[in-house]
Amino acid sequence: MYKLAKEHTNDKRNNRDAYDDAMLDMMKVNDKIVHIDCDLAGCINATRIKKDFPERFFNAGIAEANAICVACGLSATGIIPFVHTFGVFASRRAFDQVFLSAGYGERPIHIIGSDPGITAAFNGATHMPLEDCGLYLNVPNAIIMDPCDYAQTYVLTKRSAETDSLTYMRLIRRSFKTIYEDGSDFEIGKGVLLKEGKDVTIIASGVMVYNAIKASELLKEEGIEAEVIDMHTWKPLDEELIIRSAGKTGAVVTAENHEVNTGLGSAIANVLAANCPVPQEFIGIHNRYGQVGSQDFLEKEYGMTVEDIADAARKAISRK
Amino acid sequence: MKNETLNRLKLLASEIRLETMKIIASKGNGHVGGSLSIADVLAVLYGEVMHYKPEDPDWKERDWLVLSKGHAGPAMYAALGIVGYYAKEDAYHLNEAGSDFPSHTDHSKTKGVDLTTGSLGQGISQAVGAALGNKMQRIDSHVFVICGDGECDEGQVWEAAQFAAHYHLDNLIGFVDNNGRQLDGTVEEVMSHGKGIGAKFDAFGWEVIDVKDGNDVKEILEAIHRAYEIKDKPTMIILNTVKGKGIDFAETSGEHSSTLNAEQWKVVIAEAERKYEALKEELS
Ligand SMILES: Cc1ncc(C[n+]2csc(CCOP(=O)(O)OP(=O)(O)O)c2C)c(N)n1
Numbered sequence A: 001m002y003k004l005a006k007e008h009t010n011d012k013r014n015n016r017d018a019y020d021d022a023m024l025d026m027m028k029v030n031d032k033i034v035h036i037d038c039d040l041a042g043c044i045n046a047t048r049i050k051k052d053f054p055e056r057f058f059n060a061g062i063a064e065a066n067a068i069c070v071a072c073g074l075s076a077t078g079i080i081p082f083v084h085t086f087g088v089f090a091s092r093r094a095f096d097q098v099f100l101s102a103g104y105g106e107r108p109i110h111i112i113g114s115d116p117g118i119t120a121a122f123n124g125a126t127h128m129p130l131e132d133c134g135l136y137l138n139v140p141n142a143i144i145m146d147p148c149d150y151a152q153t154y155v156l157t158k159r160s161a162e163t164d165s166l167t168y169m170r171l172i173r174r175s176f177k178t179i180y181e182d183g184s185d186f187e188i189g190k191g192v193l194l195k196e197g198k199d200v201t202i203i204a205s206g207v208m209v210y211n212a213i214k215a216s217e218l219l220k221e222e223g224i225e226a227e228v229i230d231m232h233t234w235k236p237l238d239e240e241l242i243i244r245s246a247g248k249t250g251a252v253v254t255a256e257n258h259e260v261n262t263g264l265g266s267a268i269a270n271v272l273a274a275n276c277p278v279p280q281e282f283i284g285i286h287n288r289y290g291q292v293g294s295q296d297f298l299e300k301e302y303g304m305t306v307e308d309i310a311d312a313a314r315k316a317i318s319r320k
Numbered sequence B: 001m002k003n004e005t006l007n008r009l010k011l012l013a014s015e016i017r018l019e020t021m022k023i024i025a026s027k028g029n030g031h032v033g034g035s036l037s038i039a040d041v042l043a044v045l046y047g048e049v050m051h052y053k054p055e056d057p058d059w060k061e062r063d064w065l066v067l068s069k070g071h072a073g074p075a076m077y078a079a080l081g082i083v084g085y086y087a088k089e090d091a092y093h094l095n096e097a098g099s100d101f102p103s104h105t106d107h108s109k110t111k112g113v114d115l116t117t118g119s120l121g122q123g124i125s126q127a128v129g130a131a132l133g134n135k136m137q138r139i140d141s142h143v144f145v146i147c148g149d150g151e152c153d154e155g156q157v158w159e160a161a162q163f164a165a166h167y168h169l170d171n172l173i174g175f176v177d178n179n180g181r182q183l184d185g186t187v188e189e190v191m192s193h194g195k196g197i198g199a200k201f202d203a204f205g206w207e208v209i210d211v212k213d214g215n216d217v218k219e220i221l222e223a224i225h226r227a228y229e230i231k232d233k234p235t236m237i238i239l240n241t242v243k244g245k246g247i248d249f250a251e252t253s254g255e256h257s258s259t260l261n262a263e264q265w266k267v268v269i270a271e272a273e274r275k276y277e278a279l280k281e282e283l284s
Helices: A016-027 A047-052 A062-078 A086-095 A095-104 A117-123 A132-136 A150-162 A208-221 A240-251 A264-275 A295-301 A306-318 B003-027 B030-035 B039-049 B070-082 B122-136 B154-166 B197-205 B217-229 B248-253 B262-282
Strands: A033-037 A056-060 A080-086 A110-114 A143-145 A167-171 A191-193 A201-202 A224-229 A233-235 A251-260 A280-285 B062-067 B143-148 B170-175 B207-212 B235-239
Touching: A016 A033, A016 A047, A016 A150, A016 A224, A033 A062, A062 A080, A062 A086, A062 A095, A062 A280, A062 B122, A062 B154, A080 A086, A080 A150, A086 A110, A086 A132, A086 A167, A095 A132, A095 B122, A117 A251, A117 A295, A132 A167, A143 A150, A150 A167, A191 A208, A201 A208, A201 A240, A201 A306, A208 A224, A208 A251, A208 A306, A224 A240, A233 A264, A240 A251, A240 A264, A240 A306, A251 A264, A251 A306, A264 A280, A264 B217, B003 B030, B003 B039, B003 B070, B003 B217, B003 B235, B003 B262, B030 B070, B030 B248, B039 B070, B039 B217, B062 B070, B062 B122, B122 B143, B122 B154, B154 B197, B170 B197, B197 B235, B207 B217, B217 B235, B235 B248
Parallel strands: A033 A056, A033 A080, A080 A110, A110 A167, A143 A167, A201 A224, A201 A251, A251 A280, B062 B143, B143 B170, B170 B235, B207 B235
Antiparallel strands: A143 A233, A191 A224
């Protein structure tokens, strides 16, 4: 069960602490859980984990490929490892290791990629993962998550440890909008129907959930009733929810903080094409590299603002 | 060290060579050279050193072997079959559709294989993780890992090396199958190792033991006993071996992978059988 926050204001807490909180809560009761970092523990405040559980915190240094395989070896002995680095390195830098040693090798390790998409902001193109989930989508049976706020990050971290699969979770580092109240619960693979509507379905994840909600409010002023879905899990994708909603509204907008050609929009297009073809508009990065800039600037630059989503909704409806 | 033990291990190495040839012959082609060069270290590990239970492959207290040069899978399958993880004949289905014996060692397929390898460089990192996991859980065992000298071109090998030394993993014992050859030619031609692979591991904080004849079970066994005494750091044993050791055509050519026709395989298997029987006779 989840509870929407009354107001979607900025969280006073940094989102990264949701991961640390979940880890500390789990590590207190499960001595098999460890955190491995690649010289970026300070960036997600995982120094808290090091302080409380020094014997279960390992720095692998700036050597991501090794970190992934060490986690696989640990997992083979019954340990439950979480590995953190920036999303770009957790995907591109160590993909062969992820694919073969963890995926094909059937090792349920849990990989955290921080600074998803445009939230990398002033770290710029070299640190801006716009294709991380796209790579992971190729790994059979991997679980991919893009949580939107503190409450969801906390829960999905815990849910990861309960699975018997390789998981990849994006982690927003800084303070962001509160979507849900603390104590909300989420299930891997089950999208959240945030708002019912009949004219168009907006499916979003991560930082785009807030913009999707705002876009639905804008559309409401024009009498357009948009259904809003938070698709925090990209894989396995909640096909049932997508088909049900698209069948009802007859038009879909996908909004993701990622390259649209290999991301959530494409995955959803696959489901729609096979089950209930309806017009779809794609909000996200279109065949571009990242760049430096504030998150607001980048949202405008890549056409991911509230207005862009509303425009896309109008267009999708007009194509019915 | 008893002569009896050494003779038993020599014979086991010879049997591993014979079985390896039968396994590769079942497909017709495969990594003959790199499988043969590690037959002796496999004999020492499975015949004397390692603690394991074929009837309980996941036994917590077991010693582990990670074949980081996963393409030498047939030699490991031969050893596992001989010591009873399955019937030897089960492995005569190398790379057949649906086979439990793919050319590269695969944890999801083969009994007794702990970790999946094949992408060079990843096995040693996984072995490091397993050693760390066992140490954390206070399991008194060893993790052994076999790397190729060509494999040591991979940056990941050195990432793993620095990690293992940093975390003082003295329950990790590695071997480099220093047969001097990789796929495209000799290691000297393709990618040389500066002051040597041993010197590199030494610089990375490992204990390094050089075994002059890496195809001699006595020297290998002595090196492992020395490694057991090393505390606070991992040990790398450099085995100076011969690629294709023990089978005439492979030893002469030093080739990386071999394709023979059925007639040629018959001759090779007959040679391996003859050598095995002669050794048995000699040692009895
Ligand atoms: C990452 C990676 N690159 C390339 C290969 C293809 N490959 C398989 S074996 C081999 C040569 C290995 O040489 P070495 O490690 O010395 O093994 P050996 O000579 O003992 O068989 C290569 C290039 C691979 N398996 N993995």
